[in-house]
Amino acid sequence: MEETKDVEHGDKVIARIDQWPTRHLNAEGTIVEILGKDGEPAVDIKSIIHQFKLPFEFNKNTIAEARDFQEPISPAEIGTRVDLRDELIITIDPEGAKDFDDAISLKKDKKGNWLLGVHIADVSYYVNEDSSIDKEARKRGTSVYLPGTVIPMLPEVLSNGICSLKEGEERLTKSIFFTYSEDGRLVNSEIKHTVINVKKRFTYNLATKILMESDEDDTDPITTLLLEAGKLAKLLYKIRMEEGALELNLPEINIKVGEDGKIDTIEKTTRDISHIIIEEFMIAANQATAMFMHQKNLPSVNRSHPEPEEDEMHDFAEFIFNFKNKRVDPFNKKNYRPS
Structure with a gap:
């Protein structure tokens, strides 16, 4: 506990209320932590953490469990999995990404x-049910991203270590294998326990640059993979739209923070072909996983999107008419696609 005498004018503090205010008495409390000067970047982050009661520290049991994880992966465990360490596998992530959850591979068979x-990091191999790490992760629910920092759902040894699909390092994964026809129709899919070694890490910007500047005559295997991935992703996107998917292409803002903790730049992220590749392939993976769990009667967590109120849909249709002088059937999803 810090003494009140250490507080200076303009400091932001955390206080414990000892006496709530009444009609005749002011509130009284005890300062338990001095965050720093109001307006300083690090102080603002601390304030948000305390305001929303974000769990920014792991308890002793969780930290102790995390220390037990060892690298490298045992040969015995590798022997139980499909070995993909020699396969051409890449990651594509934002430039400032600290951990890498997913990777992709792509080739063609003799039929075209x-x-x-x-390939998704196999966190479940390391996190046992009802372990301290599992309970802490359930409580947190997700990692929380703040400008320049992140409060992870799992200890760093996992989130940024052995469960991060880093270039050139062996990692345990769960892989979904798809076969698509030349016109992008799903033929079949299956899920396997695997071990991989990512051959190349790409940022979205770098992947897009290669895709824009390369052509079909390029013989580099990685470039070929990216070009083919772009073709397949466009087909999958086209099929989804034809089946009535609703595309909400909302702008994404990227805040870059300098070493002093202050904002350097605020940039609008452009959704380009490299983003579409990852989006389409991850949607396909989610759909295949959901179908697998449904078929096996496995418990799962999913979002529920109830049907909108009928009156609201008619109000929306009237708004569209007033806005574009165009009548639409509000219950037909295909009417919401850009023309």
Whole structure:
């Protein structure tokens, strides 16, 4: 506990209320932590953490469990999995990404079908049910991203270590293997326990640059993979739209923070072909996983999107008419696609 005498004018503090205010008495409390000067970047982040009661520290049991994880992966465990360490597998992530959850591979068979692999870090191998790490992760629910920092759902040894699909390092994964026909129709899919070694890490900007500047005559295997991934992703996107998917292409803002903790730049992220590749392949992986769990009667968590109120839909249709002088059937999703 810090003494009140250490507080200076303009400091932001955390206080414990000892006496709530009444009609005749002011509130009284005890300062338990001095965050720093109001307006300083680090202080603002601390204030948000305390305001929303974000769990920014792991308890002793969780930290102790995390220390037990060892690298490298044991040969015995590798022997139980499909070994993909020699396969050409890449990651594509934002420039400032600290951990890498997913990777992709792609090639064609003799019939011209696409063979897509989506490889997800196998966190469940390390986190046992009802362990301290599991309980802490359930309580947190997700990692929380703030400008220049992140409050992870899992200890860093996992989130930024052995569960991060880093270039050139062996990692345990769960892989979904897809076979798509030349016109982008799903032929089949299966899920396997695997071990991979990512051959190349790409940022979205770098992947897009290669895709824009390369052509079909390029013989580099990684460039070929990216070009084929772009073709397949466009087909999958086109099929989703034809089936009535609703595309909300909302702008994303990227805040870059300098070493002093202050904002350097605020940039609008452009959704380009490299983003579409990852989006389409991850949507496919989610759909295949959901179908697998449904078929196996496995418990799962999913969002519920109830049907909108009928009156609200008619109000929306009237708004569209007033805005574009165009009548639409509000219950037909295809009417919401851009023309």
